[in-house]
Amino acid sequence: MNSDVILNQFLLEYQFRIGKDTLTHYLINVRQLLHFTGKSIDSVTKSDILGWLGYLKKKKYKPWTVWGKLTSLKTFFKYCLEEGYIHKNPAETIPFPRIEEKLPYYLSLDQLGKVRELLQGRLEERAILEVLYATGVRISELCAMKKEDINWSERIIHIPKGKYKKGRIVLFTRNCEEHLKRYLDSRRDNQPYVFLSVVLKNRPIDKNTVGSRFRKYSKCLEFKFTPHTIRYTFTAHLAQKGMPLECIQTLLGHEEPQQTRYYARLYNHSRTELYDEYM
Known part of the structure; x- marks a missing residue:
């Protein structure tokens, strides 16, 4: 063929x-x-x-x-x-290249506290931070999030289409609930998106806007971090609190082996750091 x-x-x-x-x-x-x-x-x-x-x-x-x-x-x-297009898979037994993997960088509780302090009084920006930290969602998932996806009574958010086109449920904390409600209550529109574009108010916020804001935060605080750093921080802090790796991976929406291995190393490193604090 x-x-x-x-x-x-x-x-x-x-x-x-x-x-x-x-x-x-x-x-x-x-x-x-x-x-x-x-x-x-x-x-x-x-x-x-x-x-x-x-x-x-x-x-x-x-x-x-x-x-x-x-x-x-x-x-x-x-x-x-x-x-049945071929009789033998020529790629099946080819090994993946060896990679020296660096552990992903994540924020300490002290650094996270400094970011929160910086965003005090900025309702939308603080809400974005808290949603990223409480749920571990990807930035694309945050931008696409709609009000109807939020179940306030259960404190869960439905992510209808993740990276691999599979929906999942994520949780959020009471602290996140407080800041997210405060921001949404300040809005005077009927738009469906949780976070809106700064230019087109009928469209969701875009990744570039959020990324630009985080670069400004990094410059002010003199330590670098991105929206994805908060996803790593979510993973590391849950590991330090004792949540099983399998549960964290479900919340993250991971399926591919290389992602699993990458985050497993972060998980183990975070647990070791916690152990060291008590020894």
Whole structure:
């Protein structure tokens, strides 16, 4: 079967399984491999893939980039094998590159306290911080959040479409509830989004606006952090309070093995730090 036809079939099959951007990258990576080898999908061998990965290494591609490209190939050729387009998965036994992983940076309770102090009186900005810290949601999920997603009596928020197009439930604290209610009560509009664009009041706030604000906070406080740092902080602080890793991963909406491993290292590091405080 023609390679373009197979790629289109893969697109149709996976468009409801993974995010649009991720799927786009998968297709780009497969096309790059095919262009490099000059072969059709059913002719690609393990040696071809190893040759392409070696080429990427010589071109100084970062290990995480190569990891991502190999993940794309493994997923795609597994699909091809299942559908009978190929008789053997050429990517199946290829090992992922070794990566020296640095632990993600997260805020201490003292640093978090300084951020809260900085945002005192800024209702919307403080509410954003508290929602990020209490729920561990991704910035894209925060921006898309609607009022109807919030269950105040149960203190839960429904995330209808996460990164991998699967909904989940996240929890929020009484402290978060207090600041979020105070902000929403100050609003004089009927817009459905929890946080609104500063330019178009009928649209949700965008990631660039939130990111820009966090850069300003970093400059004022003289320690760097981003919205995603708060997600790491959420993970580390829950680990230090004794929540099982499996529960944290459910709240984070994680499924991919590399994400699981990455956050597991953060979890273990956080628990060790807690242990050291008592010894």
